[in-house]
Amino acid sequence: MTESLLSPLWISLATVFTATVITFFTGIAVARWMARYQGKMRNFIDGILILPLVLPPTVVGLALLMLFGKHGPIGQVLLWFGTTVVFSWPATVITATVVSFPLMYMNARGAFEQVDISIENAARTLGASEWRTFWSVTLPLAWPGVAAGAVMAFARAIGEFGATLMLAGYIPGKTATLPVAIYFAVQDGDMNQAMILVLIVLFIVFASLGALAYLKSKTYRIVAV
Amino acid sequence: MNSKYNKYLSIALLLVILLCIGCSAPAVTVNVSAASSLTDVLGEINALYTRANPNVTITANFAASGTLQQQIENGAPADVFISASPKQVDALQGKKLIVDNTRKDLLCNKVVLIVPADSTLGIKSFNDLTGDAVKKVSIGDPDSVPAGQYARDIFNEFGIMDALKSRLVLAGNVRQVLQYVESSNVDAGVVFLTDAKISKSVKVVADAPDDINKKVVYPVAVINTGKDRTAAFAYETFLFSDQAGAVFDKYGFTVIKK
Numbered sequence: 500m501t502e503s504l505l506s507p508l509w510i511s512l513a514t515v516f517t518a519t520v521i522t523f524f525t526g527i528a529v530a531r532w533m534a535r536y537q538g539k540m541r542n543f544i545d546g547i548l549i550l551p552l553v554l555p556p557t558v559v560g561l562a563l564l565m566l567f568g569k570h571g572p573i574g575q576v577l578l579w580f581g582t583t584v585v586f587s588w589p590a591t592v593i594t595a596t597v598v599s600f601p602l603m604y605m606n607a608r609g610a611f612e613q614v615d616i617s618i619e620n621a622a623r624t625l626g627a628s629e630w631r632t633f634w635s636v637t638l639p640l641a642w643p644g645v646a647a648g649a650v651m652a653f654a655r656a657i658g659e660f661g662a663t664l665m666l667a668g669y670i671p672g673k674t675a676t677l678p679v680a681i682y683f684a685v686q687d688g689d690m691n692q693a694m695i696l697v698l699i700v701l702f703i704v705f706a707s708l709g710a711l712a713y714l715k716s717k718t719y720r721i722v723a724v
Numbered sequence: 725m726n727s728k729y730n731k732y733l734s735i736a737l738l739l740v741i742l743l744c745i746g747c748s749a750p751a752v753t754v755n756v757s758a759a760s761s762l763t764d765v766l767g768e769i770n771a772l773y774t775r776a777n778p779n780v781t782i783t784a785n786f787a788a789s790g791t792l793q794q795q796i797e798n799g800a801p802a803d804v805f806i807s808a809s810p811k812q813v814d815a816l817q818g819k820k821l822i823v824d825n826t827r828k829d830l831l832c833n834k835v836v837l838i839v840p841a842d843s844t845l846g847i848k849s850f851n852d853l854t855g856d857a858v859k860k861v862s863i864g865d866p867d868s869v870p871a872g873q874y875a876r877d878i879f880n881e882f883g884i885m886d887a888l889k890s891r892l893v894l895a896g897n898v899r900q901v902l903q904y905v906e907s908s909n910v911d912a913g914v915v916f917l918t919d920a921k922i923s924k925s926v927k928v929v930a931d932a933p934d935d936i937n938k939k940v941v942y943p944v945a946v947i948n949t950g951k952d953r954t955a956a957f958a959y960e961t962f963l964f965s966d967q968a969g970a971v972f973d974k975y976g977f978t979v980i981k982k
Contacts, residue, residue: 687865
């Protein structure tokens with residue numbers, strides 16, 4: 500089955516962009532909450548949130564398949580609405596988000612924990628609301644870590660293969676992301692196609708490493724307290 | 725003087741021991757690369773062969789025939805190759821990887837259209853696949869999976885390939901197609917009759933046209949990069965025996981009579 504050569508690129512970009520946006524905001528929100536959460540379940544919740552990073556992608560894929568499949572809890576709800584997520588483009592976003600979330604979360608949380616709480620408190624005593632404190636004080640101070648988290652999430656999302664293949668399947672032109680397309684190009688013996696796609700992936704990865712370096716340079720330094 | 729004598733004695737002893745080990749029936753390994761559709765039937769046949777030849781270990785490697793062809797071309801250790809279509813063996817022959825005169829046509833199979841056992845979509849023929857109710861159809865990736873090749877041929881013959889293109893979920897091997905249909909995540913799939921037979925969660929709704937089924941041939945051949953050609957050829961000969969034939973029959977394959 501030949502498809503347009505560049506279709507995996509567009510699919511991957513759309514998938515990863517969407518997934519990174521979702522992961523970015525949810526990761527920051529959850530990380531901010533967990534950074535200050537001192538409850539008893541702390542380690543347990545942390546473990547659950549990091550699980551997709553540690554599990555083999557095929558296990559993640561199987562879990563998602565059981566969740567979203569025709570006989571799974573979320574799958575049944577979706578069926579009631581007349582739609583299904585298995586073997587569709589949204590499935591690529593779901594798997595990319597799930598596997599990249601732990602990276603965003605871990606980096607963001609580490610960054611938030613590094614922010615000196617006395618500086619936040621100073622902002623609060625000066626009358627800033629929680630929201631303002633977060634946006635104007637905490638986030639800028641945590642920015643290098645948060646940005647690093649976003650780039651790592653992006654890189655992980657673009658490389659996602661096992662879970663994506665299981666949940667989204669191989670549908671050229673719809674769910675064939677770059678890694679999936681490379682795998683099937685090799686299986687089909689089309690080495691030229693495979694190499695071109697590999698070069699595209701390398702280009703994207705190097706570009707994101709460049710972005711990471713740039714973002715890290717934009718730190719705020721405390722000049723006076 | 726004494727230690728020198730001892731040294732020669734130990735070397736001699738070592739040689740004798742090694743000779744003794746070598747003289748007992750040598751352990752032989754035969755690496756068989758076979759199409760996914762043969763997973764269950766060869767499991768049984770290999771067990772029969774090993775029981776009759778206890779010094780032989782059969783290492784079976786099942787995957788799509790295209791994948792196996794890739795592996796062999798790239799130097800994977802394979803002694804015997806059984807493909808679900810002549811195309812892959814032709815390619816290997818072109819690359820001079822097949823031992824002359826060992827290529828033989830072993831089996832025939834039928835291609836069928838299956839749906840989940842509890843399907844209510846009323847699919848009764850290949851043409852029904854173009855109906856609006858059919859959202860997803862799975863076939864093997866035609867470029868590397870024989871069952872997918874045959875499916876594409878069928879769709880082309882019925883003139884429905886264009887209509888189905890956007891609904892196709894391609895699989896890496898025919899057993900994956902079977903699993904997709906079993907799980908009801910697709911509405912229909914194209915597999916071999918022998919694959920449909922081993923599953924209780926699917927039902928066969930249509931047969932491929934005769935002219936397509938006639939093309940379904942499983943050739944077997946000995947690879948010339950293998951280590952032990954005698955053992956490999958002995959295994960290949962066993963596949964044509966009556967004993968093996970009975971097992972192939974049981975699973976629904978048609979053994980090609982000479």
